[in-house]
Amino acid sequence: MTSYHTGFLNTQPAHVIESDEEALEVATKLSQQFQIEASHRDKTRTLPFAEINAFSQSGLWAITVPKQYGGAEVSSWTVAQVIALFSGSDGSIGQIPQNHFYALEVLRTTGTEVQKQKLYKEVLDGRRFGNALAEFKSKNASQKNTYITPYQQGYLIQGEKFYCTGSIYAHRIPTLVKDDNGLEYLAFVPRDSEGLSVVDDWSGFGQRLTGSGTVKFDHVYVDAEDIIPFSPVFSEPSLVGPYAQLMHASIEVGIARASFEETLLQVRHARPWIDANIDVATQDPLTLYELGQVAVDVKASELLLKKAANFIDFIKPKVSKENIAEASIHVARVRAHSTETALQASSKLIELAGSRGSQSKTGLDRHWRNVRVHTLHDPVRWKYYFIGNYRLNHILPPRRGTL
Secondary structure, eight states: OOOOOOGGGSOOOOOOOOSHHHHHHHHHHHHHHHHTTHHHHHHHTOOOHHHHHHHHHTTGGGTTSOGGGTSOOOOHHHHHHHHHHHHHHOHHHHHTTHHHHHHHHHHHHHOOHHHHHHHHHHHHTTOOBOOBOOOSSSSSTTOOOOEEEEETTEEEEEEEEOOOTTGGGOSEEEEEEEOTTSOEEEEEEETTOTTEEEEOOOOOSSSTTSOOOEEEEEEEEEEGGGEEEOHHHHHSOOSHHHHHHHHHHHHHHHHHHHHHHHHHHHHHTSOOOGGGOOSSGGGOHHHHHHHHHHHHHHHHHHHHHHHHHHHHHHHTTSOOHHHHHHHHHHHHHHHHHHHHHHHHHHHHHHHHHOGGGGSGGGOTHHHHHHHHHHTTSSOHHHHHHHHHHHHHHOOOOOOSTTO
16 A cells, blocks of 8 residues: 655646647647656556646646636547547556546536536636545445435535545545435545545556545535535436546547557567568568558547547537437447457557567556556446447437446
8 A cells, every 4th residue: 555645735726728729739748748757657656646736737637617617618529639648658647537527527517506616716726636436345336335414514425435546636536425315416525524535555457556546434524515416417318428438438549549659669679570581570561460450440449539529519519318329329439449449459569569578677568457457447348239239229328427
């Protein structure tokens, strides 16, 4: 269990990004900087506190804030590209803001005007949101045992969460809770709340720096104004589910692309196999065949990602049961494809680099480990099921955050 500090939470006012173009320019430059020490951070499990602080201070964590509240309100395609850029540099850093943007989309969907003004301003100032949604000890993934009870002018939270990606780095931890009537809410709990414990016990062999461990709540008080309804997010048509999955697909597309680019570099320095009867590995016909396959798959995933993102923005002004279902199918397609593409691309990186690529000092395995762990978030086999059922039987997929 790694110790960590909280001094970095005392942030200065962040830069405010004003356009999609600026967001992509800042993301390109910053992700290139983060790539330099990515392998070292992964090997030593050095949590990227400084990098995450620089990430949010750059203004990139506020790019989805609506324009009427002072944000850039960039397109879903821009958000997808930003996440893909950082995921290619460091898969963990690419995933950490996903739950932050997810919480902001829930806020946009069900928050009151007062709540939006308050929380959007915090984000524009550089504040980061984590997550405490999933639970490790319940009978199934949908069962939740973290409850709120009325107390004074707010509520008390009791329970325990796991897979709390980003909470180690967060100023607030949006927490999924239930009341006595079974209704769900998202409580934006301040990180320094009494009775709240963030435990760095995430031990996954990939995405090692996401801080996806435990958050414990022992009678943690939260103001009523910091709790927003969550049940309507999926009981009614909303973009929350497709938007969440779009960002997960972006992580995989970013890792797939980075794996392919690294493969090209490795092949240029590899030794040719004796049976190829050539002088340089770049002329090996079987290697060229493998590279061609990966190149096609990576480009296909990128195009599917763009199509899904554009469709989400197209229906955003007026959502319905039917177009939200279609958005979920668009995103399921890219998730299914990008999962297999990223696994294949990261595996081919090691294979085509040769025996030298297996040496721990190269760090070439981090892309495969990262994508293998991330793709377990929700099983791709069910993506194909819902796509097939929609196309053949016209059955709308369920509305939830995993689709």
